[in-house]
Amino acid sequence: MKTFIIGHKCPDTDSIMSALVMANLEKNFCNTNEIIPCRLGNLNKETEYILNYFNIEAPKLIDSVAGADEVILVDHNSFLESAPDISDAKISKVVDHHRIANIETSEPLFYMSEPVGCTCTILYELYRMNNVTIDKTYAGLMLSAIISDSLLFKSPTCTPKDVKAAEELAKIADIDINTYGLEMLKAGTDLSSFTANELINIDCKEFNANGAKFQISQVNTVDIDSVLKSKSEIEMVINSLISEKGLDLFMFVITDILNCNSKAIVLGNKSSVVEKVYNTTIDDNVAFLPGVVSRKKQIVPKITDNI
């Protein structure tokens, strides 16, 4: 029997690490199944840095779950963020930390979700609950995901559980959180080699609410202005996506991880929603969003409720 474990489309560090960490956990429960950690897209630079650091192979790149007898979803539940043929698959487990939307299964399943900052924090609990030993490498992978999702504990999505898990994992991995964390986050902000199209697809999610369809893409940087140098190319790509997919809104959020602010390129017929919910003005398609670093906590709920 073949089990695919997948994180969301445009995988971020948590989606990649969760697939690897969950696969390692599942192997403790059943050694006759073939457990295959997978990914639905390219690795970002931060994730590449981590996999190199721990000398771990990336999950298998797939564009369909047709070959799997069972699928385990990590770091997402929405079918909109999953494999295109996910609705035909048997989903046996979900481990996630997002709101529930656009998921339907035909059978009961294992589903574990908590309102914490990172899927790997929940996976850490699952290892503990099942008395499965965490080795140095897997502790490092989980720690990296928590640092990534919480921006070194500075994101408002970060909870005391994430901090506690990270501290315990850092001990096992024998890693200094701050030194390693800053190196890792900085590695992820090297956007110099990306085309405008690639930039938008590093971490892009699609949403539906009140009959409107919108996408919010996010990149992390230590220098917002250097990203905005490609503004006109980025706008061209976004505008063609808007007409191709019939989107009402596209936000390309550029987040300064050192100062914890963002600027967003905002396009689409519902752009005024962004002005309304952040009480700001969009100047030449760009909105400044002071203090905003979390798409999940500070952007998606506001846009969803007001679009």
Place this chain on the structure above:
Amino acid sequence: MKTFIIGHKCPDTDSIMSALVMANLEKNFCNTNEIIPCRLGNLNKETEYILNYFNIEAPKLIDSVAGADEVILVDHNSFLESAPDISDAKISKVVDHHRIANIETSEPLFYMSEPVGCTCTILYELYRMNNVTIDKTYAGLMLSAIISDSLLFKSPTCTPKDVKAAEELAKIADIDINTYGLEMLKAGTDLSSFTANELINIDCKEFNANGAKFQISQVNTVDIDSVLKSKSEIEMVINSLISEKGLDLFMFVITDILNCNSKAIVLGNKSSVVEKVYNTTIDDNVAFLPGVVSRKKQIVPKITDNI
């Protein structure tokens, strides 16, 4: 802050016990909140027997969650089986053992689901995980729910986890499972005082699949024929429900809990689906379903896939 804890409409024993047991657990986490176990319908006779046996007050009868700041769902997740205004509520937690369908939340939440026979089996694990002591009474309530959902471990929904939890809970409650269990199940099969309309609503669930709308109602008995004495009245009520709600199919499943068989009164324009999936014939609106006792495992998936 007010938290309502609710099981599904037409509450069965698991929905009522889970609301009480979850409320008792939540009080360990927060003693400033007002935690109110609730129910969306009348108690069945089995549940009444259990509450009398342990001298516990029934959850509060409600028809709306408008007064709650937060809502915890137990033993269901589908909004179709929940309070009519559930989509306006903030759902903070879900503990369930059904497939996922028709649920959407605006924020991340605690969600714990396992493919086991009873919600109280999962709640038992949550007590253990959180090192919360289970007293004799609450052990008895959880045990009763497991006996009810598993028909004394004879239902195909019953898993080794349910059996193990029941055995451990029986020790705490100091109860002989078989003696108590049979008494309890028999108390639930006294259907003599019910009108046809009440019979149908003891445990009735609504489903949507492939554009079709159907309801499956179930009663337990030790004598199927005595229930079928009211067949013509039951058919009248079902037929008016079908035209009122535009249903394509209605199954009223009468389950013999001693011999583990069922007969179903089947009405609606999609009745032939039942003949097809069970390879049987419907005779005078009645289909015999040998070995079928579990709506969740042996009826819903088959009808959903073939309607």
